[in-house]
Amino acid sequence: MANKEEFKNSLSRMFRARIPFISIRSIERSRVLEIIQQLSEEINIPIYIHSLSHGTMDIKTRKTVNDDRSVAGGIDFAVQNISQRQNLTFIFTEVSNIEDDNIVSRHIYDCVVQAIEKGGSICIISTKSVWSQLQRLGMTLTLDPPNEEEMLTVVKDCVVPYKGSIPIDWDENDLKMAATILANITKIEAENVLATQMAKGSLTKDDIKSLSMEKDKLFSDISGLEKVKVDPSLISVGGLTGLHQWLDNQKQLLTADLKSRKLRPPRGVLLVGVPGCGKSLSAKLIAATWNLPLYRLDFASIQGMYVGQSENRLKEAFESADNAAPCILWIDEIEKGLAANANDSSGVTTRMIGQFLFWLQESTEKVFVVATANDVTKLPPELLRKGRFDELFFVDLPQDQERADIINLYLKKNLLPAPSSLTFEKLTAISAGFAGSDLEGAVRDVAIQAVINGDSFISDELYIKCFQNIVPLSKTSPERIEAIRNWGKERALPASGLAWDSSSNEITSGRRTIII
Known part of the structure; x- marks a missing residue:
């Protein structure tokens, strides 16, 4: 596994060392070829690329040197030229059926043997494994998707040229955040996501959130994981x-x-x-x-x-x-x-x-x-x-103020009229020992009555009755809850920012504290 810079350095050393067979694992063929194009300018060796759409081309001049577009024809052309010239490199971009011992893999094997004698190099770009006997003649290299550093360059290349053409509110921190979000997808996927955002004619701060959603669509069906929708x-x-x-x-x-x-x-x-x-x-x-x-x-x-x-x-x-x-x-x-x-x-x-x-x-x-x-x-x-x-x-179980906050939260969520201040204090006292789910259940019972009978049916007495009907887990399983709380006070930070001494019902300083 390698990022772009590591991959380029490793491939450069392999080309210079004249490794006879190089298998490159990557789903980004164009990105691999872009790197090879850069190396062809730095290393003075002939490099030819074969594809099913163009045949065999000289990577520097982009001129076709062999019109035969088949893989077999490309390999034959490579064998013929390697036998006549030293230090030739051939890149094959669309070779299938090389995982096992078959005609294609043996054809390439013979080509690599010829390359060993003449200092040639055969390079295959694929997402699949290679027949073991063939792979043992050379080396394997993997190109990872762009990391954050490389993705920042991709983001800037896509966004910066349009700064004078459309309104762009992104600053340097926004560009870095975009790179962080888009890291680990392919370069073309990132370019497509950014182009889609800019197609509406502007880039705003809110578009940063949209990047996460767009990337999320690329991973909507992930093996072993369940996507959870969050509203x-x-x-x-x-x-x-x-x-x-x-x-x-x-x-x-x-x-x-x-x-x-x-x-x-x-x-x-x-x-x-x-x-x-x-x-x-x-x-x-x-x-x-x-x-x-x-x-x-x-x-x-x-x-x-x-x-x-x-x-x-x-x-x-x-x-x-x-x-x-x-x-x-x-x-x-x-x-x-x-x-x-x-x-x-x-x-x-x-x-x-x-x-x-x-x-x-x-x-x-x-x-x-x-x-x-x-x-x-x-x-x-x-x-x-x-x-x-x-x-x-x-x-831990919520304290008095926390219970009051939670009750208010569910009252607003369920669009319920608030009880009187005196009744609200009683509800806070009644709910001592309630978990958040217990408080939600009590308020939900009131909301059900509001749906059935209307808001006019809601009264302070109804609130008190619904809260008194809840039997919390702290009362049905007090030993279990107390054991959990005793463990947490000794070993963990209090999520509330405070620790609660259950024996005295008083808020005290925690044994561990949060560093802010």
Whole structure:
């Protein structure tokens, strides 16, 4: 794997070293040929390109030297010329059926043998593997899609020439953000996306958001991942102030230049805590706030029945996420997919854990992972050590002010008339121990009555009755909730920015604090 500069340097050395056979893996034939064109100017060796549409051409003069457009005819022409002249290089752009031992691959094999004797070089551009006996005569090189640095050049080449022709509001930071969003797609795909945006006659700040949507369309059907549609108007989370402040800082790192300080992009966050308190909703909120696509990884959906199938599917899912970057990768209830299983004699779970940890540690793409867990005791301890996720947050039951904020949030969302201030204080007191989902359920019961009987039916007594009818999980399973809370207070940052001493019901300073 190589970016453009690494690829160009490696290919230049191979040409100079007269490697007899070079297979180039890339889906961007035109981009590869553009680089070879540059090398032909720098290295004084004859280079010819064969294609099914033009036959064989001299790359420098662009003149056709052989009209036979078939692959067999191109190979015969190469053999004939290599036998007569030294240091010739032939590039074949459309060769099929070279994965196995067949007539085509053996024809090329004979050509390469001839090239070895005369200092020639045969180069094939393909997306497929090459017959092993043929590949052992040479070397393989892969060209990655444009990274952020190269994509910035592509963006500027597309946008800057039009600055005098159409209104363009993008500054240098906007150009960098566009490059960040469009990184890891092909050059032609990026040019098409930008051209589509400029076709309306202007480029505004809002068009940056549109770039994410356009890129997202290219990855609408990703192996192993589920695309989650996010409507910002329907997503809101009350409380969790500490988590939101920390996320605001992380967002800035997505476009910051981290290379000089040898830092990797933000890796993600693990949210643990009481069920129903907004962990999963936070993943959607991050995607909506950051204007990034959201993909959900379901470990259950990638489980296979054959040996190695689950691991391969997981690897493909991570590769797909890297290609879709920048994006949000949501892993809900991660403990269910990576929990240690004493009955797992095949070792599938252990290998999947290892693969996930390796990707989490080594991937350099801007994939921000939001993992949630209810029973964190089932997670492997190596997943919780510092360096895997950027931070571990504990989402506790909402405090008085947080409950008031959440109640107000759902009242506005459901278009309900607010109760009196005295009743509102009673609702806040009644809902002590409620999770966010409990508060939503209570307000929803009021909204249902408003739909059935009209807003005139809504009264303070109805609000109090609906809230009193809710039995929260903190009362039905108090031991389980208390165990979760005790674990979180010792090991995680409070998502609210404050920690709560459950024995005294008082807000106290947390053992760990957020650095803002």
